[in-house]
Amino acid sequence: MNELSRRTFGRLVGAGVAASTLPPLFAQNPPEAPRSVGAGVRLSANENPYGPSPSALAAMHDSLRNGFRYPDEASEELLATIAKLHGIPSDQVILGDGSSEILKLTAAAFCSPSRKVVIADPTFEAIGAYARAAGAEVVKVPLTSSYAHDLAKMAAVPNAGAIYVCNPNNPTASITGKQVVRSFLEALPQDTMVLVDEAYFHYADSPDYESVVPYVQMRPNLIVARTFSKIYGMAGIRCGYGIAQRSVIQRMDQQKAWDSMNAVALAGARASLIDTKHVAEGRARNIATRQQVVNILTNLGYDVVPSQANFFMVNIKRNVKPVISARVTVGTPDEMQAFVAAFRTVMA
Numbered sequence: 001m002n003e004l005s006r007r008t009f010g011r012l013v014g015a016g017v018a019a020s021t022l023p024p025l026f027a028q029n030p031p032e033a034p035r036s037v038g039a040g041v042r043l044s045a046n047e048n049p050y051g052p053s054p055s056a057l058a059a060m061h062d063s064l065r066n067g068f069r070y071p072d073e074a075s076e077e078l079l080a081t082i083a084k085l086h087g088i089p090s091d092q093v094i095l096g097d098g099s100s101e102i103l104k105l106t107a108a109a110f111c112s113p114s115r116k117v118v119i120a121d122p123t124f125e126a127i128g129a130y131a132r133a134a135g136a137e138v139v140k141v142p143l144t145s146s147y148a149h150d151l152a153k154m155a156a157v158p159n160a161g162a163i164y165v166c167n168p169n170n171p172t173a174s175i176t177g178k179q180v181v182r183s184f185l186e187a188l189p190q191d192t193m194v195l196v197d198e199a200y201f202h203y204a205d206s207p208d209y210e211s212v213v214p215y216v217q218m219r220p221n222l223i224v225a226r227t228f229s230k231i232y233g234m235a236g237i238r239c240g241y242g243i244a245q246r247s248v249i250q251r252m253d254q255q256k257a258w259d260s261m262n263a264v265a266l267a268g269a270r271a272s273l274i275d276t277k278h279v280a281e282g283r284a285r286n287i288a289t290r291q292q293v294v295n296i297l298t299n300l301g302y303d304v305v306p307s308q309a310n311f312f313m314v315n316i317k318r319n320v321k322p323v324i325s326a327r328v329t330v331g332t333p334d335e336m337q338a339f340v341a342a343f344r345t346v347m348a
């Protein structure tokens with residue numbers, strides 16, 4: 001898609017084609033679905049269109065009363081809840097102002113003018129920017145033909161301070177298989193850190209996918225990042241966390257601003273972790289809506305990369321850059337109805 005048609009496309013999606021003018025391809029919106037930002041439909045940021053869980057909203061509301069206090073207790077409580085969830089001590093967890101902060105702390109602690117960051121191409125680029133700010137070179141290794149990370153090539157880059165593995169990967173929504181990841185972690189020298197970004201962990205259901213959290217206890221060079229911005233629907237609230245061995249957490253913590261987490265986000269994040277029903281519902285809705293849109297696009301003759309996330313990548317049969325920009329977040333049924341109508345018009 002060239003710049004002009006991409007803008008046109010954005011406008012068409014943004015125009016929010018009335019659902020009633022379209023055939024009822026999709027299930028009804030759930031009544032509690034929050035309204036989209038502004039007049040349009042934003043389907044480019046991989047947000048969760050259903051928002052935070054009701055219990056997270058209530059907890060955040062309550063926490064405002066204690067807004068005059070520093071967030072020490074709220075931090076401790078969230079750390080303890082995360083530690084319990086993963087069966088690890090709480091000093092192996094570090095909180096972040098979004099998981100972006102975990103990426104930034106990793107780059108700041110382990111990359112430098114003599115220690116590169118190695119990332120896939122394409123992938124979520126944030127850590128590249130953070131590593132550059134630390135004076136590090138960014139080495140990009142293309143994904144394989146099946147859109148997996150080419151871990152053998154990534155491991156072979158000399159003087160790497162950190163290797164970033166986004167699994168599932170943004171923007172392709174593809175996974176790197178569990179056996180390949182395991183072998184890579186086992187073979188890698190312990191002085192090269194690996195950051196596995198599991199922002200989309202909850203959406204992945206392939207038998208070939210697994211979280212690497214259980215490997216942290218055996219791997220002193222492994223950091224896992226998680227976020228509350230995706231399945232927990234709190235992208236605007238800002239909370240994420242990292243898991244690693246204690247000495248790694250300490251090095252990351254040295255780079256972090258004191259009391260950087262706000263009490264509202266901490267309370268909402270903690271309540272979200274406890275509300276497992278909201279997670280299960282969000283996952284089921286995403287899979288159902290995603291499947292419907294993918295079927296429509298496939299019937300229209302477009303290839304969609306098999307998605308293990310809350311977005312998907314469409315091959316719009318034009319040159320490579322637009323293929324990458326043609327990443328679409330799975331919104332509510334109404335939003336996806338508007339998307340399909342706009343897509344048909346632009347691609348006609």
Ligand SMILES: Cc1ncc(COP(=O)(O)O)c(C=O)c1O
Pocket residue numbers: 045046097098099100101124166169170197199200226227228229235239240
């Ligand atoms: C793979 C990946 N990691 C991290 C982030 C950052 O998320 P946040 O800082 O909101 O946790 C995103 C955002 O889209 C992402 O796609």
